[in-house]
Amino acid sequence: MSSCQEKQQCGSQQGSELPEHLFRELDAFIDTLPTKEGHLITVLHKAQSLFGYLPEEVQQYVADALNVPVVQVFGVVSFYTFFTMIPKGEYPISVCMGTACFVKGAGKVVDALKQQLQVDVGEVTPDGKFSIDCLRCVGACALAPVVLVGEKVYANVTTDQVKDIIADFA
């Protein structure tokens, strides 16, 4: 199993220091809701837009605020692909690790990205610019291997192109 696959499964980050004012903003948002029941997904959306991702600490906070078990929050965060437990950089780099991309060398592209940026999958570069994560099939298998940087799509990516891709955002 590549490190990309391992990180995708474990997800949450420990020991993060999250800005207190973002919790206050989240509180203010929750206060605007007519009721606390039935708004878990709405609140998680808001939390992700504030923090950029949903680490364990935020999931626990949301669970307490809405009086729901944290396991229920974790279940929702894990189920919906638009929620992430991994922090993102200003330019999040996502590598498709679906079968077609994997077979065509996506694992090597991940390794090249890790080497070039000196961070692991699920980490953000010290300047906050880039992060690396992995996706399941993004539905563009004919273009495999596929790399996304934010909204921008790179097709048929080789390890030799990794430097140039990063340079596009440097």
Ligand code: FES
């Ligand atoms: S496997 Fe990567 S786009 Fe389908």
